[in-house]
Amino acid sequence: MTHPFNASSNICPGPQKRRGFLKMGLAGFATLSLPGVLRLRADTEVPRKKKTSVIMIWKPGGCSHIDTYDPKPNAPSEYRGPFATIPTAVPGLQFTELLPLQAKLAEKFTVLRSMRHGSPGHPAGSMRMFSGDTDTRDKPKPKLPSWMAVTKYQRSLEGNRNNPLPSYVSVNGPGGSYNGPAYLGDAYGAYAVTGDPNAPNFSVPNIGITDAAKVKHLGRRAALRQKLDTLERAFDQSGELESLDEFETQAMTLLTNQKTKEAFDLTREDEKTRDRYGRNTWGQQLLMARRLLEAGVHVVTTSLRGPLCGRVQNWDDHAVNHHVFDALRFRAGTYDQAVSALIEDIYSRGLDEQVLVVVTGEFGRTPKVKTNGGRDHWPRLSTLAFSGGGFRMGQV
Template sequence: MTHRFNASSISPLTETVDRRSFMKVGLGGFASLSLPGLLRLRAESPGENRKEKTAVIMVWKPGGCSHLDTYDPKPNAPAEYRGPFGTIATNVEGLRFTELLPMQAKIADKMTVLRSMRHGSPGHPAGTMRMLSGDTDIRDKSKPRLPDWMSVANYLRSQQGPRESPLPTYVSVKGPGGNYAGPAYLGDAYSPFSVTGDPNQPNFVVPNIGLSDTGEVKHLRRRASLRENLDTLERAFDQAGELEALDEFENQAMSLLTNPQAKIAFDLSQEEDRTRDRYGRNTWGQQLLMARRLVEAGVDVITTSLSGPLCGRVNNWDDHAVNHHVFDALRFRAQAYDQAVSALIEDIYERGLDQRVLVVVTGEFGRTPKINYQPSTGAGNASAPAGTKQPGRDHWPRAFSNIWAGGGIETGRFIGATDKLGEDSIERICSAGDFLATIYHHLGINAAGMTLKDFNGRPTPIIDHGTPIPELIG
């Protein structure tokens, strides 16, 4: 049984939400908090059961992962397409992966593979913005025009009243950000709480959270209540949302400082050794374990990027021949990737989180099915010395795969298909809008009718087009 917002609870959201009307959020968690209109609307709708809040973990493969070499192998394609990897059976009949993913093959019944993603944004910025914010503009922009789904979810969840968890709604464990993702007009208040650093390091700590001394906590709260009484500046001038952002951050900061749960949630040493081993004693494995800890502690949205040295020379999945020998690179990162992802999915099911938590593993696009030989621009992990010709695959938004687990969905399936060369999605083609609508659906957000007001009060749809993918909703 999934505990998800039912249709009647979704309907109030389909009207335009005015973010200015929720401004009077004080220091939540301990100070009085005005109940936003949205929550009031919800409380008025009968038969409501929101015991469990749904959550999403998105594992992001920055740069774009080759679909042919992972989840959508084409063993019968000509050599200049198919690549060197053999295929293996999974525990789902008729579903084969390449040999790079033996551990995921063993738990394929706990996921659904979507093989027919498609969009038209060929650059990293545009492709990422397409997938994360639904921006259909194919031009690469220097920063996002629309808020990403994580910020939208963060914003909408924040309108539902005080959080039970002391943790932020949205945490990025080295997730996508920078100039490719972000809250755009929602404002910085809806940016993630970012965990940086390598969680695999023994001395890893998240700084500035969790006061250990109860006297200190008491004192801070007393101080804060004084501040609240004296913080009387007219908020009406706040058209740019800056004061609201500050209120939000102060709120979160107090919560992180005063609640002991906050510190514990980020502390991987609380996990048993064999669990840590299961995920892999490397950056990616421990990032994904952190994601699972956070989702258990009540974080609603968690993103984590599989980037850095484990990817190879250029630290991401952008396997052009100039960057990497594409096949060496995939082999180089396969073990850590396969182990971490399979561990996360298994763990979600073992801990009974599979109804509440949706796990999505994707990148911004796939890679060119036809192999492209070019000289390397430098030697390093998974790349030959400069000038050496090596195989690469370029950007390919026309067809790519992603995987879905948990979320109460029926798993052990593969949906959609590409043509025999993997060049075009031909069956059950899914757009970035469909991808986003599916994620939103899991979070209880009906994306179809939902608009948010931008800086100037213009109602802006949260997705351009798209409907939840029927096979991927619980």
């Protein structure tokens, strides 16, 4: 089977086998048990000048692929919806009119229209995408670690990290109930940043402290804690103190290193750049993600949810929540601007060989529109968009 990132044609070669999909560099989205990842790494690792970092843009609830990246212009109206199709920069590839900015940049990313799984609920569908969990039942928490946590674990095996920033950061990222480090331990979870980065008073608290007296005081407290838990360490059967050590090291570095504060500071960006992303929560989240990867973070996740999504603040466009087409019209402009700005920025800064942008959600929406104006969950097919990562772009 022709590898989709090396094909000479833009025609989709059909659903990929699991091993072929893994080789695209997105192991976590298909099957991510830890032994499987380590085995894949040994089998397929190729020399690279720099390791690939990832920005995952998560659309919680499940975006309608038919109304965005995978239109069906020749289908009956009850399937295709009201949106016109538009040409993209890639001959033969069409999007809907909701994504004009991304359509102009289509040669800089690839869409995978054959993503499918069998988990129809939000928890199970999300866990399938984050960790490869094949259990189709919804669960209150994941039993397998997310691909993000596995990445952090794998990078930790390379030795001490010289960069003061965490290797894995969540900027208003996907909810913790659907993903996490599971049995790897909390030390491999995300450093979570919350709040609206577009707010004039936004800041990440307690990072980059420069006051010498405060830094000295923090050091004394850390030393005292180490003395107090010396006796407990012999009875630590679960490794919780080891995780605590890891947390403490990360916390002290974040608290006392000025570089950490600069990485999160969007005021250091050119005003035109901030405008290009959009002066809103989503646009500034993606801009922060780019800044963090430039500063040395390996994985950044960010979730496009909240008031910019509409009434129920996510992409779950059942008729009971809101009319699917009205909801898509409401959020499309903000979404299209933010994602296209990030892709343009990645390429203009020469980061496309080292940074992979992934845009996805837990599943797609039903092909047929409900009579009352909604599309329901559809795990049988959805579209993922990728940009950069050193892969060949402009394909479907």
